[in-house]
Amino acid sequence: MKQLLVGGLGSVIGVAGFIVTVAVYVVETLIRPKKIVSFADLYKISPFELELPAEAVTFPASNSDHLVNGWYIPYPGATTTILVCPGYRSGMADVLGMCAHLWKAGHNVLVFEYYGHGQEVGKPVTLGYREINDFMGAVAYAKERAPHARLGVIAYSMGAAVAIMCSAHCQDVEAIVADSSFATHWSVIDYNVHRVLHLPAAPFTWVADYLLWWRAGYRFDQVAPLRDIGKIAPRPILIIHGGKDSLVDPRDAPLLYEAAGEPKELWIVPEADHCGAYFADRRAYVSRVLSFFEEHLKKARPRLQLVEGEGTGTMLPGPAERAEEITGLSEAS
Structure with a gap:
């Protein structure tokens, strides 16, 4: 015994x-913290190779004391600005191809990378909690550069999750494309x-x-985009996901779609892995994204407003104000 x-x-x-x-x-x-492990991390494509008139910019993150790296690509006479947001441990160069297509379609483009996830290495990261500060800083910078331009977002993976949470409480964002976001x-x-x-x-x-x-x-x-996505309506959202995603459960996309209000679209690419819909069919992907922004952002119509009571400013409640349901800005890290 x-x-x-x-x-x-x-x-x-x-x-x-x-x-x-x-x-x-x-x-x-x-x-x-992210580390540089090979030459591939240092030597990546830049706006120069694509002949984009990009400016290297930095801007402050909201409610924090660090600066966020980005490229701002102005288009003469543009009435719209698109934020392009990479994902977890991804950099601006990873989404530069989509940036080029958006710019050629007549949008200003602001692409940035979340602090510690791209060029800035050696800093601890989170999976969307503190990164909310960077997104809100990008919104403020985009509005400063083009105050009268209408603002849209295309974001990937963790970046898409952050975009959903922030856009639910930020009326400046009028159209969202969320590629490979997790639900929670x-x-x-x-x-x-x-x-x-x-x-x-x-x-x-x-x-x-x-x-x-x-x-x-x-x-x-x-960190729960599923909890916030319903507050984006009546602004449009396009949810994209790969049917063979190996990092985010493909079942998360239908969950987000069901929780979202109208107008909404769901596009599942059956053979695509994580953030792979673009690579599965580049022409179809670019066409669908550009058409979405053309229809819901560039065409003249009254600016959509958030439903009363769902948030009316560009600041989100912080951890101290809503500890039981935090989707807002984290305290300065």
Whole structure:
């Protein structure tokens, strides 16, 4: 009996140790600063190769003390500005092809990268919590550069999740294309833990949630585009997702679509992986995105307003104001 008890206790300790180890790995991988690991990280395509009249710019993040890197590409006489937002650990060069098409279609373009995810390395990152500050800073900068231009957004992965959360509370954004967004922070972590370990994700993600609060100051449920997307209406949103996405559960796209108000569109590209719809059919992708902005942004119509009570400014409630349902700006990091 004593041997059985000791053996059982050892097994419990071993299982608990395994769960904690995996949880620590999840959290540290999530917030670990980006590093330069190869020449490919340094030598990427720039606006020069595409003959774009881009200006290298920096602007302050909202409610924070760091500067965000971007390229501003003005188009003479443009009545619209499109924000282009890369995803987790991605840089501006990764989305420059789409920027070129948007500019040629007559839009001003502001492409930026979330702090610590692109050129700026060696800084801890989060999965959409502090990055909200950068998006709101980009909105302010775009409005400063072209005050009368109507503002649209095309964003990818984590960037799309951030765009949804911010646009729900920011009436300056009038049309959104969200490519490969996750529905909630919980869902993307669950999906990846289960995909890698082939085990139920719950025990690992529960522990990781508490560790994330200790290490980064926020919890999984504080990043939830699914909770906010309904507040974007009556402004239009186009949701794009790959049917074979290996990083974000493809089932998240229909969830977001169902939660969104009209007008809304859902485009699932069956054979595409994460952020792969563009590469599956470049011509079709560009045509659909440009048509969306042409229809909902460039054509003359009254500026759509947020539903009363759903938020009327460009600032979101912060963690201290809505601790139980944070989708707003995080405190200065």
